[in-house]
Amino acid sequence: xxxxxxxHIESAADHAKVIGDNENVMICCGxxxxxxxxxxxxxxxxEDEFKHVRFFDMEFDNPESHVIRNAPECRGFMGLxxxxxxxNGKIVKATTSIQNMTQVKTILEKEFGAPVNA
Amino acid sequence: MRNxxxxxxxxxxxxxxxxxxLTAGIYLSRARMxxxxxxxxxxxxxxxxxxEIANFPGVESISGxxxxxxxxxxAKAFGCEVRSxxxxxxxxxxxxxxxxxxxxxxxxxxxxxxxxxxxxSRTLGVPGENKFKGRGISYCATCxxxxxxxxxxxxxxxxxxxxxxxxxxxxxxSKVTVVHQFDHFQAFEHAIEEAKNNEKIHFIMETEVAxxxxxxxxxxxNLLNNVTGEGHxxxxxxxxxxxGYVPNTEFLTNKIELNKWGEIVVGSDMNTxxxxxxxxxxxxxxxxxxxxxxxxxxTIAAMAASQYFHQLKSKTNALLIHL
Ligand SMILES: Cc1cc2nc3c(=O)[nH]c(=O)nc-3n(C[C@H](O)[C@H](O)[C@H](O)COP(=O)(O)OP(=O)(O)OC[C@H]3O[C@@H](n4cnc5c(N)ncnc54)[C@H](O)[C@@H]3O)c2cc1C
Numbered sequence: 001x002x003x004x005x006x007x008h009i010e011s012a013a014d015h016a017k018v019i020g021d022n023e024n025v026m027i028c029c030g031x032x033x034x035x036x037x038x039x040x041x042x043x044x045x046x047e048d049e050f051k052h053v054r055f056f057d058m059e060f061d062n063p064e065s066h067v068i069r070n071a072p073e074c075r076g077f078m079g080l081x082x083x084x085x086x087x088n089g090k091i092v093k094a095t096t097s098i099q100n101m102t103q104v105k106t107i108l109e110k111e112f113g114a115p116v117n118a
Numbered sequence: 119m120r121n122x123x124x125x126x127x128x129x130x131x132x133x134x135x136x137x138x139x140l141t142a143g144i145y146l147s148r149a150r151m152x153x154x155x156x157x158x159x160x161x162x163x164x165x166x167x168x169x170e171i172a173n174f175p176g177v178e179s180i181s182g183x184x185x186x187x188x189x190x191x192x193a194k195a196f197g198c199e200v201r202s203x204x205x206x207x208x209x210x211x212x213x214x215x216x217x218x219x220x221x222x223x224x225x226x227x228x229x230x231x232x233x234x235x236x237x238x239s240r241t242l243g244v245p246g247e248n249k250f251k252g253r254g255i256s257y258c259a260t261c262x263x264x265x266x267x268x269x270x271x272x273x274x275x276x277x278x279x280x281x282x283x284x285x286x287x288x289x290x291x292s293k294v295t296v297v298h299q300f301d302h303f304q305a306f307e308h309a310i311e312e313a314k315n316n317e318k319i320h321f322i323m324e325t326e327v328a329x330x331x332x333x334x335x336x337x338x339x340n341l342l343n344n345v346t347g348e349g350h351x352x353x354x355x356x357x358x359x360x361x362g363y364v365p366n367t368e369f370l371t372n373k374i375e376l377n378k379w380g381e382i383v384v385g386s387d388m389n390t391x392x393x394x395x396x397x398x399x400x401x402x403x404x405x406x407x408x409x410x411x412x413x414x415x416x417t418i419a420a421m422a423a424s425q426y427f428h429q430l431k432s433k434t435n436a437l438l439i440h441l
Contacts, residue, residue: 037166
């Protein structure tokens with residue numbers, strides 16, 4: 001169980017619904033470990049600012065997270081967390097291992113645009 | 119408190135929200151000082167990198183993440199404001215009123231500053247390191263060890279962390295080669311012995327990693343023998359790097375006295391060479407770096423800072439009465 005303040009994706013069906021229903025989605029797939037916790041923290045912080053993006057986490061050890069673990073864009077990833085960005089249901093960017101606020105913000109702004117009232 | 123470009127005044131600003139900074143925040147707020155903690159990353163600092171803290175007195179065992187959240191809750195309960203994931207763009211420590219500006223244009227002023235930016239793992243800084251981070255290079259055995267099940271890996275370093283993590287990685291890897299730059303280890307005898315007695319662990323001494331090689335994923339490392347000067351390619355599926363610690367004090371260069379390792383020089387009250395500026399935790403010049411020592415430093419810094427602040431306030435009040 002990931003004890004973050006993010007919304008959790010529990011199943012592949014949930015995952016399909018989330019990326020199907022929302023234009024811009026960021027999902028961090030990890031554990032409660034030192035490389036993952038900072039990324040959840042950054043996402044929690046950015047949730048208020050990037051209102052046009054939906055932020056979720058998914059537990060890496062949940063068998064249903066194969067939808068992220070086995071995504072072609074995550075091939076060769078060997079560092080947690082796997083963080084995946086979806087636009088209209090398609091992966092537009094994926095990163096492996098820890099990312100800081102600046103790195104995440106740069107991707108969000110590039111792929112989904114800057115916050116409207118920024 | 120977000121101020122959208124307008125300056126805000128506090129009694130004290132703490133830079134860094136690890137155990138040292140959070141403790142300072144608790145003490146300063148309890149002393150009724152309006153206190154702001156500014157933290158660059160996730161609140162808790164290196165504590166959140168620790169799966170289990172078993173040596174914090176009074177708590178038998180707790181994850182670093184949980185302990186950090188309790189400390190943050192305590193600080194906030196006393197009225198301390200905590201801002202995480204901020205970037206400090208400028209810092210002025212001169213004069214009675216110090217100022218801290220963030221990269222978003224916000225500026226904060228206070229007569230008291232406590233510096234507790236802690237430290238981070240050292241990186242090798244050789245070609246390919248950034249490219250293969252998460253694609254074969256890792257800094258966390260407990261996080262990424264299982265990606266290397268039945269694979270051959272390298273551990274770089276010769277201190278306690280390197281040797282302990284090398285042993286723990288043998289749970290997954292079929293072979294672990296420790297690459298160390300010197301002819302001896304800087305680790306406790308028991309850690310050396312345990313690593314040497316593990317048949318999955320091999321050693322390449324007096325050798326450094328010169329670069330990482332691969333295309334999409336890491337294929338190996340170029341090693342350089344420090345004695346002969348000869349280089350050779352060493353094939354490996356993964357590399358774990360544990361080569362020590364650096365203080366996060368680059369932003370303090372030429373602003374405060376640092377020693378040759380970049381650590382903040384403090385007196386017995388955690389006072390720095392600048393009046394009203396104190397420092398605590400892993401970023402100061404000291405020998406032992408633990409959560410308990412960071413908490414102790416934070417306590418001393420906050421108590422000394424609080425005394426300084428109240429004396430300053432009394433002097434200012436006396437001056438106002440005389441006018
Ligand atoms: C893997 C690991 C395991 C450990 N295990 C233990 C253990 O079991 N027991 C134990 O007692 N100790 C342990 N330690 C050591 C302990 O975590 C540290 O000694 C302690 O966290 C130091 O506290 P600190 O507040 O000085 O600094 P840190 O914990 O490093 O916190 C500093 C904070 O300041 C922030 N910061 C840095 N620069 C800036 C800036 N310019 N502006 C604003 N904020 C900034 C950082 O983002 C960070 O949040 C461990 C350390 C590691 C890495």
